[in-house]
Amino acid sequence: MGSAEIINLPKKGVYNYMNYLGYIIYRERLRRNWSQSGLCKGICTVSYLSKIETGKADPSEEVLRLLLERLELKSDQRIEKEAAELAMQGWELLFDGRFNQLRHLLHEKDIERYRAVPAWLDLTLLSSEKPLDTALEACMDTRQLALQRILQGREIEAVQLMPNAYTYLTLGMADYKAGNYSSAVDALQTAYDLASREGAVRIMLEAKLFLGNAYCNRQDLPNMERQYRVAQRLAEDLQDQRALGAIGYNTASAWIETGRYEDAYTWFSRQEQPSLMSLHKLAICCEKTGRREMALSTLKRAEGMDTDEMDRSLAMQLLSLVRYRVEHPDYLSREDYGTLLLESFTRLRRELPSGFAIFHLPWVLEWYKATRQYKKACELLEEFPEKTL
Structure with missing residues (x-):
C-alpha cells in the first residue's frame, strides 16, 4: 500500500x-x-x-x-500527477468535441485507483453516463458542477455555470430532442460560433448537423440544405463517414416528407450497407412509387436485421405498418391497421426524439381523416405546429 x-x-x-x-x-x-x-x-x-x-x-x-x-x-505524488494529467487531457478532448478520443482515453482505466485525489471527480464525471451522488456537489468546482448538470439533464444550468461551445451544444441537442426547435437553433448557432473562435472543429460539425436536423424536422428544406452543406464540408475534411451518412440519410428522409419519393428512392437504393431504418425508408419509397415487389423484398431483408437506433420491437412495428399498407391497398378501412399505427405512434412519441413522430405524423392524420376523427386530427396538428402538410 x-x-x-x-x-x-x-x-x-x-x-x-x-x-x-x-x-x-x-x-x-x-x-x-x-x-x-x-x-x-x-x-x-x-x-x-x-x-x-x-x-x-x-x-x-x-x-x-x-x-x-x-x-x-x-x-501520493505520483498518483496525483498521473490523475491530474489524465483529467487535463480529458477536459481538453471534451471541450474540443473529440468524444471518441475521450472514450478511448478513459477506456478500461481504473478510475477508482484515483479515488483519494482531487482529479477523481474529474475522471469520474468525464467517464460517466449518469450523474454522481448529489452529496458530492459540495466538493465540485464550477466546471465539474456544469458537467454534473449536463448528466442530470439540466443543460440550461450548465450553460449558466460555464457558457462555452460544449455546454451550448448539449443545450441545443437537448432542445432538439425535446422538439423545441426554435430554442435549439439559437443554442446550436451559439455553439457553432463559439467553437469556430476556439477552433473546435468537431463541435462545429455537431452543431451544424443538429441545426440541419432541426430545420429538417421543421420541413424548412432551404435552411436544412444550407446547414448540411457546411456540415458536409467539415465532415469531408475530417473524413467523418458517420456524419456524411447522417447528412445523406436525413436529407433523403426529408425528401420523403415533402413528396420527393423518386429522389429519396435514388439515395436509399444506392446504399451498399444500409441500416434497418434505411431499409424502412427505402420500402416506403418503393410503396409510394409503385415498386410493390421491391418493397416486400426490402421489408423481408430489414426484418432479419438488428438495430441500435431504437428498441427492436418498435422497429418491427414500423416495418409492419409499411408491409400492411403494401399488402392491403384498402388499409384505411381496416381497424387492425389503425390500432397498429396509433400504438406505434404513441411509442415513437414516448421513446424517441420528436423527429421520429413528426415523420410518421402524415399517416396518423391520414387515418384520422379517413375515419372522420377530425377533432383528433386538429388536436394533433396543434401539438406539432411546425409541421407542414
Whole structure:
C-alpha cells in the first residue's frame, strides 16, 4: 500500500478537496461497515472525525494521511500527477468535441485507483453516463458542477455555470430532442460560433448537423440544405463517414416528407450497407412509387436485421405498418391497421426524439381523416405546429 501523502494544493480548491476527502472517508467507512470510533482510534477524536466527514473541519495533513491509510485509500505524488494529467487531457478532448478520443482515453482505466485525489471527480464525471451522488456537489468546482448538470439533464444550468461551445451544444441537442426547435437553433448557432473562435472543429460539425436536423424536422428544406452543406464540408475534411451518412440519410428522409419519393428512392437504393431504418425508408419509397415487389423484398431483408437506433420491437412495428399498407391497398378501412399505427405512434412519441413522430405524423392524420376523427386530427396538428402538410 502506498503512503497517503496529502498533496500541497493552491489555496483555490483546498476547501473543495478537503470537503471531498471528508466525503470519501465517510463513504468508505460506511462501505466497510466501520464505526467512527473504530476508524479514528489512535488518530483523532470521534467528534473531530465527524467534522472531517461533514466538511466542517480543516484537518491536518497527518490526520488525513492516517485516516486514508487505515481505509487503504492511496494518495501520493505520483498518483496525483498521473490523475491530474489524465483529467487535463480529458477536459481538453471534451471541450474540443473529440468524444471518441475521450472514450478511448478513459477506456478500461481504473478510475477508482484515483479515488483519494482531487482529479477523481474529474475522471469520474468525464467517464460517466449518469450523474454522481448529489452529496458530492459540495466538493465540485464550477466546471465539474456544469458537467454534473449536463448528466442530470439540466443543460440550461450548465450553460449558466460555464457558457462555452460544449455546454451550448448539449443545450441545443437537448432542445432538439425535446422538439423545441426554435430554442435549439439559437443554442446550436451559439455553439457553432463559439467553437469556430476556439477552433473546435468537431463541435462545429455537431452543431451544424443538429441545426440541419432541426430545420429538417421543421420541413424548412432551404435552411436544412444550407446547414448540411457546411456540415458536409467539415465532415469531408475530417473524413467523418458517420456524419456524411447522417447528412445523406436525413436529407433523403426529408425528401420523403415533402413528396420527393423518386429522389429519396435514388439515395436509399444506392446504399451498399444500409441500416434497418434505411431499409424502412427505402420500402416506403418503393410503396409510394409503385415498386410493390421491391418493397416486400426490402421489408423481408430489414426484418432479419438488428438495430441500435431504437428498441427492436418498435422497429418491427414500423416495418409492419409499411408491409400492411403494401399488402392491403384498402388499409384505411381496416381497424387492425389503425390500432397498429396509433400504438406505434404513441411509442415513437414516448421513446424517441420528436423527429421520429413528426415523420410518421402524415399517416396518423391520414387515418384520422379517413375515419372522420377530425377533432383528433386538429388536436394533433396543434401539438406539432411546425409541421407542414
